[in-house]
Amino acid sequence: MAHRIAVVALNDVATLDLGTPGQIFWAARDAAGEHLYEVVTCSIGGAPVRTGGGYSILPDHGLEVLATADTVLVPGVHSGGVLERGVIPAQLREALQGHRRIMSICTGAYVLAAAGLLDGRPATTHWRDADRFRALFPRVRLDPDVLFVDDGDVLTSAGVAAGLDLCLHVVRRDHGVEVANRTARRCVMAPWREGGQAQFIERPxxxxxxxxxxxxxxxxxxxxxxxxxxxxxxxxxxxxxxxxxxxxxxxxxxxxxxxxxxxxxxxxxxxxxxxxxxxxxxxxxxxxxxxxxxxxxxxxxxxxxxxxxxxxxxxxx
Missing domain, CATH: 1.10.10.60 (Homeodomain-like)
Known part of the structure; x- marks a missing residue:
């Protein structure tokens, strides 16, 4: 049975972050060509969600689908109370608790931190948001220099394209190097990138x-x-x-x-x-x-x- 990944889409979601899990995990297949993952997308109340690309999407599910997920993934967002004040709706906070594995891409780490899931744990987010993140969530051990952090049942990635690295890492962790490399080739991307996001930080x-x-x-x-x-x-x-x-x-x-x-x-x-x-x-x-x-x-x-x-x-x- 395919491993179910539930993607939580919030308003002003980053478009690449939202599309990354569907593409990478859809491309991950066994030697017989069978899909190894099923990706479903949800929103609060199953309502339409604005994206950062000038269009809206209508997820097939509400947050109740998280109860059936093996992994929950939160993409980044460009605006909202979670970035400004570090708060999320109580309904969302409750729905994010108790999952076997939970992931975030980019500023999706704000959502996990606001849900209390990163307290005392290592994590990362986009380097440009590091100072604001630290101010809002001082109990999180933030490392803004890496592409992603794998802390076992909680995984976070840096900005934008680092979500590709994280999702491919999960495929590698779940099914090995051969499947991950095959997935990378199908997606026409490098199987891995050396270094971290420090190389992308703006410096004089x-x-x-x-x-x-x-x-x-x-x-x-x-x-x-x-x-x-x-x-x-x-x-x-x-x-x-x-x-x-x-x-x-x-x-x-x-x-x-x-x-x-x-x-x-x-x-x-x-x-x-x-x-x-x-x-x-x-x-x-x-x-x-x-x-x-x-x-x-x-x-x-x-x-x-x-x-x-x-x-x-x-x-x-």
Whole structure:
């Protein structure tokens, strides 16, 4: 029997947030092509709901359908009392209690927090709403730098497209990497994204005429298989270590070490997909040195071993 996901649509719902679960979970199928999820949409009283896209929708259900759901998902909203005062109707608060798994996309986290479901728990929301969220819900352990937070039975995602990441993560958690990758391909999206929403946060950029780490980053990409310590990178950029580190983070939202690991993982993934090189050679060419190191970093980034990754994308080891 398909896992039922109930989506709660509130007025001024974010259109992509609302459509994401229907698309991702609809696309998730087993090897025989059978649907693994059923998605239903509801609203308070089954009433029409305005969207942020200039049109309204008429959900098929009222909140009573939540009682039949295996998972409840709340998309983000653009306005309303929950964003301004952190309050939701008592009827909605009651309907959100006691579910086996509950999720939110973007500012949908406000709704979960207003229902008391995030108190003392880690969560995230759109980075632009982080300060207001903290002011309204100080008991929530907010992390505005990640794409999503999986806290077991409660999952929250950052803004807009991060809802895609969260829904695909749930497919992966429920049914494994193979089903998730097949779902991603059907939706023409990446199976995963490294990093977090910190890379999208607006920051003052260094002056265009000032020193940049761009040339050094390009040089790093050409020498991934070599030892690259911070002092050597700073020398290449003709900056002090302190200045280089500060400028690098301004330009990439990552430390040099974090950025280097990401690029090495990407190169290793490319080699695993496109070549028949043994894993130890892939590890050396990507700059990890040993197969053990590659295995640790690849698993941390995408949750699978090198052999499992190659098998998923090439169909054989």
């Amino acid at each position: 950029l260094p002056p265009a005429t000032g020193p940049s780490t761009a040339a050094t980053r390009a040089w790093m990409l050409e020498h991934l298989d070599e030892p690259l310590d911070l002092a050597a990178l700073a020398r290449h950029s003709r900056m002090s270590v302190r200045t280089f580190t500060r400028r690098f983070r301004q330009e990439t939202a990552l430390s040099p070490a974090q950025w280097l690991i990401q690029q090495r993982v990407e190169h290793a993934r490319h080699l695993l997909e496109s070549s028949d090189l043994p894993v130890d050679q892939v590890a050396r060419r990507a700059g990890f040195g040993t197969a053990v190191s590659l295995r640790q970093h690849l698993h941390a980034a995408v949750g699978v071993s090198p052999l499992a990754y190659r098998q998923t994308f090439r169909g054989s080891v």
